[in-house]
Amino acid sequence: MDAFSLLALLGKLLVYLATANAISVALFPWSKKATNINNEINQYYLISLVVGFIGTLLFFLAQVGMFADEGLIGILDLFMISMVWSSAIGDSTLLRLIAITSLLLLMIVKVKFSNRSTSYRYATKSLDVIALSVLVVSYTSVGHIAEKDLFTKVSLMLHIVAMSLWIGALYPLFLACRKSRGENIFVLMDYFGRVAITYLLVLISTGMFMFYEVSGGIEKMLFSSYGQIFLVKLSIVGIILMIAAYHKWLLVPSIQHNNENIYKLQKSLKVEGGIAWLIFIVTSIFTTLISPIH
Amino acid sequence: MRNFSITILVCILSLVIPTNSFAHAKLVSTIPDANSNTTQSPKQLTLNFNQEVTLVKVRVTSEDGDVTTGFKPEFAAKKSFSISLNQDLADGIYKVSWVAMSKDGHKIENEFIFTIEIKKNRQPEQELIRDNDSNHHQHNH
Numbered sequence: 535m536d537a538f539s540l541l542a543l544l545g546k547l548l549v550y551l552a553t554a555n556a557i558s559v560a561l562f563p564w565s566k567k568a569t570n571i572n573n574e575i576n577q578y579y580l581i582s583l584v585v586g587f588i589g590t591l592l593f594f595l596a597q598v599g600m601f602a603d604e605g606l607i608g609i610l611d612l613f614m615i616s617m618v619w620s621s622a623i624g625d626s627t628l629l630r631l632i633a634i635t636s637l638l639l640l641m642i643v644k645v646k647f648s649n650r651s652t653s654y655r656y657a658t659k660s661l662d663v664i665a666l667s668v669l670v671v672s673y674t675s676v677g678h679i680a681e682k683d684l685f686t687k688v689s690l691m692l693h694i695v696a697m698s699l700w701i702g703a704l705y706p707l708f709l710a711c712r713k714s715r716g717e718n719i720f721v722l723m724d725y726f727g728r729v730a731i732t733y734l735l736v737l738i739s740t741g742m743f744m745f746y747e748v749s750g751g752i753e754k755m756l757f758s759s760y761g762q763i764f765l766v767k768l769s770i771v772g773i774i775l776m777i778a779a780y781h782k783w784l785l786v787p788s789i790q791h792n793n794e795n796i797y798k799l800q801k802s803l804k805v806e807g808g809i810a811w812l813i814f815i816v817t818s819i820f821t822t823l824i825s826p827i828h
Numbered sequence: 829m830r831n832f833s834i835t836i837l838v839c840i841l842s843l844v845i846p847t848n849s850f851a852h853a854k855l856v857s858t859i860p861d862a863n864s865n866t867t868q869s870p871k872q873l874t875l876n877f878n879q880e881v882t883l884v885k886v887r888v889t890s891e892d893g894d895v896t897t898g899f900k901p902e903f904a905a906k907k908s909f910s911i912s913l914n915q916d917l918a919d920g921i922y923k924v925s926w927v928a929m930s931k932d933g934h935k936i937e938n939e940f941i942f943t944i945e946i947k948k949n950r951q952p953e954q955e956l957i958r959d960n961d962s963n964h965h966q967h968n969h
Contacts, residue, residue, distance in 0.1 A: 600935055601884050601927065613901070614884075620903050621882060623933040680932035681852065 538600040539823055545593030546818045549630065552586025553669055555579065556637060557695060558702025560662045567722045568710045575706055576645070583638050586669075590630040597623050622675045629672035636665040670694050677821050678748045686747045689740040696736035699729075701810045704803055711800040719796055720789045727782040734775070741771075763820040767813060774809045777802060853879050853930035855938060862940035869917040869944060872910050873897070873924060880905035881936070885927040888913070890920045905931060917944050 559579040565572060595609045598618045602608030609615075618624055640661055649655075673694055674680060674687040703726060710722055749761055756762070781802060788795045859874035860866050875883070882905045888895040898912035925939040 597933070597935075601929065603885070603927065617882065617884065617901065617903055617929070621929055621933055622931060626933070676933040678932070 536600075537606075538596045542593055542596035542600065542822050543815075543818050545589045545591075545596055546822055547814055548585050548589025549593060550814045550818065552582045552589060552634070553694060554698040554702035555582035555705070556586065556634075556669065556702070557666055557698030558700075558706070560637075560659075560666055561695075562699060562703055562706075562726075564706060567725055568706065568714070568718075570713050570718075571706060571709045574709050574713075576641075578705060578709075580638075580641060583634050583641070587631065587634045587638075590627055590634065594618065594623065594627045622680060626672045626676045629668050629675070633665045633669035633672065636668075637662065640665065679744065682747055686744060689743050689747075692736050693740040693744065696733040696740070700733040700737065701813075703730075704807045704810060708800060708803040708807065711796050711803060715793060715796065717790075719799075720786065723781070723786040723789065723799070727786055730778065730782070734778070738771075760820060760824045763816060763824060767816045767820070770809060770813050770816060774806060774813065777806045777809065781806075853877055853881050853928070853934070853936055855926070855940075858924070858940060858942075860942040862942065865943045865945055867944075867946055869946065870913060872912045875909045875911070875924075875926060877907050877928070879931065880907050881928040881930050883909050883926065883928050885925075886911050887925045888922055889925070890917070890922050892918075892920070895922065919944050919947050 555578060559575055559582070564575050568575075598611065598614050599606070599609040601618060602611040602614040604611065619627070640658060644658055670691045674690055679686055679690045707723065707726060711719055714722070745764055749758065749764070756765075781799065785795060785799050785802060789799065854877065855875060856878045857876045859872075860870055873886070873888070875886070882901075882903065883899075884901055886897060886899040886909075888897055895917065896914040898914055921941055921943050923939055923941050925937070927935065927937040930936055
């Protein structure tokens, strides 16, 4: 693996994280369910968007360097920059930059002009959703799914939204555990546990469908590096599912009777977050470096 | 508010996503053929892909080093590319390395070789002409 592949991988990883965090913050009702972490959530959102912006540029420049194949100086090759910009990579980069910049501007507007009227909230929320849609659509113009039909692309977008609503919520939940006590944290975790089942069902069904579409069947899974890395991802997903099940059916109910278990939950969420990072890394590897036809 | 957000998200996604369907890009044929032996120096190279790609780089090398070609990268994606060779190629093995960008933004690269054997094939031809000449000469006597 050369330096540009590594850079592309890092860029993609940052974009994944930013997408997950931005969607979770914008679509999960944090302001109602966890009012005491609103400031932290806003910081988390801002940092995620900046990270996403940097990741997008990093991924683009890495692609330029990869195609120029002239060492580090290759990323300054103007002809290659124009060529990559005019390709699907450029389209996706443009969409991501537009989406992230719009989300940042909207955030500034919401902070500067806080207005509690329902129409204002609906208007800003609609604009947030439009910008997030652009961000999600940017994933369909590049990579293995770009070659597929509408149904597969919709599956990818649903996969990204469901993944984001789950994985992007882990850090805010961790913060909530640190700052909240007793009934509050139980209500939040219980609510998340209920909606997360929907996220999981969408994630697993769309994930399996996309894998089938891209790789061409389960029998090919064992004999291709793409399939083998997918199996690694599947194993890690298995682990995170077990942790999620442990939270939902054992740890969260126990919070009601024993406040000490909040610490356990906090620690366990940290582990779950670490495993989510691993899933992002593995996904970045097999969507960036490995072709299904290998 | 959450249902409202999700409804908007689904509506937008179903409206704006592009729809196209195609297989992975790959090189399907070349002129001269990959691994072929040819008795004439080709005037140009042709690379044919199964779908439109942007050809980013083409490099032809032999034991004597790089061969100058008329390749200039273009933004336009095409299925077939003809690259002129600016010189006659001598006998030897030639390696053609290429880099292309598929429509989905993936870098695809590969190489193929072809062999030129002009002298080796011309030798028996010349010997035959020489033999004919000498036979003709004998008859005159």
